[in-house]
Amino acid sequence: MIRTILKSDNNQLTLQLPNDMVGKMIEVIAFEIDQITPSKNTNDLEKAEKIAAIDKALSKHRVDLSNFKFDRDEANDYE
Secondary structure (H helix, E strand, O other), rough: OOOOOOOOOOOOOOOOOHHHOOOOOOOOOOOOOOOOOOOOOHHHHHHHHHHHHHHHHHHHHOOOOOOOOOOOHHHHOOO
């Protein structure tokens, strides 16, 4: 699938298709859009920055449970 947003300078447009679409039935749709929505794709640096910010914000709520042992009998002892 190809999705391209562009602004035309005249009433003709030429599209270059990838080789795997040659000989196949394709559909081309053109309609006017008011505003371009930003892409949801973020690069690795932005992802790392977001992860670091979340990690920093939640660090004060972290609890070390590495030595925790669950005792099923104690959990089910209702007396």
